Amino acid sequence: MAAPRKVKQLSRATAEAIFNRFHEIEPEPKGELDYVNAFTLLVAVVLSAQATDVGVNKATKRLFELAPTPAAMVALGEEGITEHIRTIGLYRGKAKNVFALSQLLLEKHGGDVPSEREALEALPGVGRKTANVVLNIFFKQPTIAVDTHLFRVSNRTGLAPAPTPLAVEQKLLKIVPERFMLHAHHWLILHGRYICKARTPECWRCPIREWCLYEPKTPFPNKSPKKALPLA
Structure with a gap:
């Protein structure tokens, strides 16, 4: 900035x-990002870094149909995620983070998106700004x-x-x-x-x-x- x-x-x-x-x-x-639950909102915000909301929405339409949960995203695999978000900037690194955060949500949070800042910021690809968006939009904080x-x-x-x-x-x-x-x-x-x-x-x-x-x-x-x- x-x-x-x-x-x-x-x-x-x-x-x-x-x-x-x-x-x-x-x-x-x-907000202008499309999502169906806390998990897809989290993924959309992670993908929106250095990308437009319009571009993210186009890329995630099919992705969220196939993988609306952490378990489904892990099953899709990193390469599968990559194929759906190629039109977004820095897509390889973002695909890696989405796959990793999905695994962590399953391992540490039972597949649920936590409503605490510290837990959110511990997820791959999630910084303060992303955590704030999720806390504000989904958890009404x-x-x-x-x-x-x-x-x-x-x-x-x-x-x-x-x-x-x-x-x-x-x-x-x-x-x-x-x-x-x-x-x-x-x-x-x-x-x-x-x-x-x-x-x-x-x-x-x-x-x-x-x-x-x-x-x-x-x-x-x-x-x-x-x-x-x-x-x-």
């Missing part, structure tokens, strides 16, 4: 206003997974300016109002994916531009006013 531009942190009141606006636009934001989109938005806007993903996560946990914690992760990621883009943020249609500290704001392409649009 690129080093962020220095910006001051927004106040708690401003953070409240921002998440109120996100909630007004989309009260129940959803108020965690925040800092990916490149969320890191960018947090620094650009001033919500949680910090030099590392962990530092951003820790700041967000302090400034996000408790009632918005469960969905904060998705609101910020979707905002970064579709509006606050890396190269050219679409400030002209941003629903939180009045509070954002990013400058200079990008104008509407045709230089004419445009009403702010939803997150996606």
